[in-house]
Amino acid sequence: MLRVESVFKSFDEFMAVNGANLQVEKGEIVAVIGPNGAGKTTLFNLITGLLKPDRGRIIFKEEDITPLPPYEICRKGITRSFQIVNIFPRLTVFGNVQVAVLSHQRRSSNLFRSAERIAVKETREILETVGLLDKENLVAGSLSHGDQKILEIAIALGNEPELLILDEPTAGMSPEETQKTMELIKRLAKMRELTILFCEHDMEIVFSIAQRIMVMRHGRTIIQGTPEEVRSHPEVQEAYLGEEYARG
Amino acid sequence: MGDKRKPSNAVWILGIIFLFLIFIPPFAPRFFTYILGLIFVTSLVAMSLNLVVGFGGMFQFHHGVFYGVSAYATALVLTKTSLATWIGFMAGPIVATLTGLIIGWFCVRLTRLYFGMLQISLGSLLWAIVFRWYSFTGGDDGIHGIRMPSLLMSLNNSYYFILAIFILSLLLMYKILKSPFGNTLQAIRDNPQRCEAVGINVRRYQLLGILIATFFAGVAGVLFVILERSVFADLLFWVLSLEILIMCLLGGWFTFFGPILGTAIIISLRTFVGKYTEYWTLILGIILILVIFFLPEGVMGYVQEVLKPKMKEVKQEEKGIDASSGIGF
Numbered sequence: 374m375l376r377v378e379s380v381f382k383s384f385d386e387f388m389a390v391n392g393a394n395l396q397v398e399k400g401e402i403v404a405v406i407g408p409n410g411a412g413k414t415t416l417f418n419l420i421t422g423l424l425k426p427d428r429g430r431i432i433f434k435e436e437d438i439t440p441l442p443p444y445e446i447c448r449k450g451i452t453r454s455f456q457i458v459n460i461f462p463r464l465t466v467f468g469n470v471q472v473a474v475l476s477h478q479r480r481s482s483n484l485f486r487s488a489e490r491i492a493v494k495e496t497r498e499i500l501e502t503v504g505l506l507d508k509e510n511l512v513a514g515s516l517s518h519g520d521q522k523i524l525e526i527a528i529a530l531g532n533e534p535e536l537l538i539l540d541e542p543t544a545g546m547s548p549e550e551t552q553k554t555m556e557l558i559k560r561l562a563k564m565r566e567l568t569i570l571f572c573e574h575d576m577e578i579v580f581s582i583a584q585r586i587m588v589m590r591h592g593r594t595i596i597q598g599t600p601e602e603v604r605s606h607p608e609v610q611e612a613y614l615g616e617e618y619a620r621g
Numbered sequence: 622m623g624d625k626r627k628p629s630n631a632v633w634i635l636g637i638i639f640l641f642l643i644f645i646p647p648f649a650p651r652f653f654t655y656i657l658g659l660i661f662v663t664s665l666v667a668m669s670l671n672l673v674v675g676f677g678g679m680f681q682f683h684h685g686v687f688y689g690v691s692a693y694a695t696a697l698v699l700t701k702t703s704l705a706t707w708i709g710f711m712a713g714p715i716v717a718t719l720t721g722l723i724i725g726w727f728c729v730r731l732t733r734l735y736f737g738m739l740q741i742s743l744g745s746l747l748w749a750i751v752f753r754w755y756s757f758t759g760g761d762d763g764i765h766g767i768r769m770p771s772l773l774m775s776l777n778n779s780y781y782f783i784l785a786i787f788i789l790s791l792l793l794m795y796k797i798l799k800s801p802f803g804n805t806l807q808a809i810r811d812n813p814q815r816c817e818a819v820g821i822n823v824r825r826y827q828l829l830g831i832l833i834a835t836f837f838a839g840v841a842g843v844l845f846v847i848l849e850r851s852v853f854a855d856l857l858f859w860v861l862s863l864e865i866l867i868m869c870l871l872g873g874w875f876t877f878f879g880p881i882l883g884t885a886i887i888i889s890l891r892t893f894v895g896k897y898t899e900y901w902t903l904i905l906g907i908i909l910i911l912v913i914f915f916l917p918e919g920v921m922g923y924v925q926e927v928l929k930p931k932m933k934e935v936k937q938e939e940k941g942i943d944a945s946s947g948i949g950f
């Protein structure tokens with residue numbers, strides 16, 4: 374479904390992504406792991422069009438999406454959440470998700486109908502799924518950090534994506550919140566037949582839900598494979614996972 | 622629910638103001654009626670600007686140009702051709718919107734500050750053309766004695782016509798702000814990057830916002846001709862654009878009615894202070910600085926802030942901060 378073919382991206386001389394390769398098949402949950410600064414966020418920015426690669430191609434459903442602007446990539450069926458909360462802080466929780474739903478339904482340019490009555494059912498459904506329905510009228514900026522991260526995911530669902538990309542969805546969450554979010558991600562994958570690509574630095578989480586894992590280091594792909602293959606890869610063991618994960 | 626009560630209060634207040642405005646002309650001195658008319662016309666320009674500045678977050682620094690272009694288009698049709706009056710009235714908004722399309726098309730391609738700078742340059746170019754093209758626009762003399770149909774001959778009749786169009790325009794703008802487009806425009810103001818990420822072509826929506834704003838500025842341009850029967854190049858000069866911007870900031874640029882309040886304050890000040898001193902622009906600059914320091918959300922925004930604790934009491938049972946409405950009054 375998604376193929377990243379030897380992609381490079383530098384920020385003045387510094388190679389943030391230095392030959393990354395990634396393959397995601399329909400219906401899979403794929404994780405990208407790697408230490409801080411490995412280039413995971415930059416890779417996601419490249420896939421979603423926020424950044425343009427210096428070299429390499431990104432293919433989605435047999436189509437080269439490398440040159441497309443972010444809004445067109447979204448319309449092809451890829452949406453994402455952000456590692457650092459990136460919502461509409463002045464709008465309500467409902468309004469945040471509705472913006473995405475309206476865009477998905479191509480109704481954002483409707484001038485004369487009252488927005489209060491459009492796309493309400495679809496928006497509420499998403500809020501219900503993620504468990505934010507009881508907070509729909511609150512100003513998004515006033516939510517707790519954990520709820521804002523959930524809202525991140527809810528906004529991304531507004532476009533009914535085929536491929537959902539989550540950049541450290543549990544960053545800064547408490548253990549219970551993390552647990553709940555993981556349940557949510559699994560549930561979404563099943564209920565909505567979503568393909569999910571996410572990155573995380575918590576190893577336990579990754580190995581518990583990812584079907585395949587890609588390991589990044591210094592912007593380079595070390596390996597992509599099943600959790601077992603990744604665990605037993607020598608460079609991964611040495612560089613990243615440490616003893617306990619190597620033993621499994 | 623507290624927020625069900627609030628609009629009905631607002632409706633009462635608006636109703637009373639409206640009745641007052643209808644009954645005032647026969648009793649008030651001519652000059653007072655005229656100033657009120659001027660406040661309506663200028664408020665409409667300020668509110669149309671606020672659509673893109675306050676709700677759209679764009680640096681529309683030379684909005685007066687669209688107002689002026691419309692006034693000139695109307696004046697030229699009415700003086701240089703024998704076309705029907707209503708064609709002259711239509712010409713204003715159409716020319717303003719077309720100008721908005723051309724200038725806006727370039728501006729939305731730039732980042733915020735460059736957007737503003739390019740608009741000032743292109744706008745000043747238009748001003749220079751109007752100012753220099755003596756044979757066509759009358760240069761710095763302007764155009765005077767523009768004919769009006771008999772229905773709009775008396776000041777009072779003009780006043781009512783202006784009031785009607787003004788209120789109609791406000792209703793339309795309010796509806797647009799409450800529409801999906803209005804929501805999207807505000808979302809773009811708050812976070813354009815996230816908007817792109819949910820499939821919104823930000824530039825296209827910004828341009829649409831500019832078209833709507835310049836259209837209403839165009840409507841105001843026609844109303845100006847109806848009120849004044851003349852046009853002059855100052856309508857396109859940057860000082861006027863600055864004044865309009867200050868009206869929005871002063872009144873409250875995150876509120877719907879704020880610009881009207883700002884306009885009323887500035888026009889009253891200019892009318893009465895302007896009599897005693899020629900340093901009006903300087904005073905304007907000082908007002909701007911004071912507003913930025915002491916009332917960053919404008920007078921209307923400040924009033925809302927003061928009223929807030931009372932509204933919170935009403936909603937005691939509800940947890941957290943409730944957004945009663947995306948658009949404040």
Ligand SMILES: Nc1ncnc2c1ncn2[C@@H]1O[C@H](COP(=O)(O)OP(=O)(O)O)[C@@H](O)[C@H]1O
Pocket residue numbers: 384389407408409410411412413414415416
């Ligand atoms: N816009 C940018 N400009 C300059 N350097 C950047 C930028 N974005 C990321 N980097 C650098 O690229 C490297 C990879 O960053 P990032 O992709 O955020 O890593 P990760 O998400 O894996 O922690 C980091 O060293 C970071 O400092």
Ligand SMILES: [Mg+2]
Pocket residue numbers: 413414415456541
């Ligand atoms: Mg990151």
